[in-house]
Amino acid sequence: MSSAEQGTWCNAVIYLSPVGTRWTYRKINLATHERGRLAAGSALPTLPLHINGRTLVIAAQLCREILFPEQWQHLAVAGAQVFVYLTHAANREVPIGVWRSHLISHAAANQRLVIAANVAASDQHCPSMIISPRGEVLGELPAGKTAVLRAVIDTDEVSDWYLGQRRTDILRLQHLPGAS
Numbered sequence: 001m002s003s004a005e006q007g008t009w010c011n012a013v014i015y016l017s018p019v020g021t022r023w024t025y026r027k028i029n030l031a032t033h034e035r036g037r038l039a040a041g042s043a044l045p046t047l048p049l050h051i052n053g054r055t056l057v058i059a060a061q062l063c064r065e066i067l068f069p070e071q072w073q074h075l076a077v078a079g080a081q082v083f084v085y086l087t088h089a090a091n092r093e094v095p096i097g098v099w100r101s102h103l104i105s106h107a108a109a110n111q112r113l114v115i116a117a118n119v120a121a122s123d124q125h126c127p128s129m130i131i132s133p134r135g136e137v138l139g140e141l142p143a144g145k146t147a148v149l150r151a152v153i154d155t156d157e158v159s160d161w162y163l164g165q166r167r168t169d170i171l172r173l174q175h176l177p178g179a180s
Helices: 063-067 069-077 098-110
Strands: 012-016 022-026 047-051 054-062 082-086 113-117 129-131 137-140
Touching: 012 054, 022 054, 054 063, 054 069, 063 098, 069 098, 082 098, 098 113, 098 129
Parallel strands: 054 082, 082 113
Antiparallel strands: 012 022, 047 054, 113 129, 129 137
């Protein structure tokens, strides 16, 4: 934890490995109700997992970060093969299906696997689901049901085909005037 974050609360994903190592992602785009109460993170790290002699690179995103596609693309370019998305999305003001569509789009546009988990509330509007790098829904849980979702995933489907075709000579992310 950096000195700027010590003594503050944050919205975070914490991974504790079977051998005791720890990895943390601190949410960088806080929701309005989190601002002033929680500290925003300052990095988009990836987590390399070593499984059966292979390395699988994971990245995490939280809740409203579904609305920032540039973060997902940055993580894909940084080598993430799987996006783990965790949320407590139960907001009736968001039309049903919007966040589901975002998840499918993030998987397909970045050609990455998406594993999304939401609370089992009946009014949740973002399903728990597993999506292939082609945008195919491999499994999905219905709202309000507590269950285990399992799917066979193929990490060989992860690709940089679309990312490699980006026109970075024309489009660059910039700081907006007046934005902080």
